[in-house]
Amino acid sequence: MEFHAWMRGKLSDYERTCKFYEVAKQEFLKDRDLRSFESAINDIIEAQKGNESDLMEEVYFIRATMNFYSKNYEDSIDDYNMVLKINPRNNHAKKERGLAYSCIEDSYEAETALVECLNSLQKPTVFVPDSRP
Numbered sequence: 001m002e003f004h005a006w007m008r009g010k011l012s013d014y015e016r017t018c019k020f021y022e023v024a025k026q027e028f029l030k031d032r033d034l035r036s037f038e039s040a041i042n043d044i045i046e047a048q049k050g051n052e053s054d055l056m057e058e059v060y061f062i063r064a065t066m067n068f069y070s071k072n073y074e075d076s077i078d079d080y081n082m083v084l085k086i087n088p089r090n091n092h093a094k095k096e097r098g099l100a101y102s103c104i105e106d107s108y109e110a111e112t113a114l115v116e117c118l119n120s121l122q123k124p125t126v127f128v129p130d131s132r133p
Helices: 003-010 014-031 034-047 054-069 073-086 091-103 107-121
Strands: none
Touching (some): 014 034
16 A cells, blocks of 8 residues: 555544644654655645635645645635635635736636635624713
């Protein structure tokens, strides 16, 4: 059995996945081995497909960012879309998706994504008069 297939089988357990992710993150911070970290992220995503937890929001965001900086803009957009499927209020993902669209020169989608981000950042001010006599 191939290693990644075996690993994905082990990572089908959510608690084990959380622990694996923390270890992978700590190892990356220590040794800066991006290839190993990217492999761990991909294994987690494959094993936890369909899971819409906070962990998966973070993992998809990390992979989207790695894809963006590797100039894989379409893959980056797909991953930012997954982040937004899990958490539609993630404004950072909205902004980054807009930047990725601009990199592939899709100005309509870039503008739409960035306007959506700006609109969600604006909070309406509601004046409630003091009702005391």
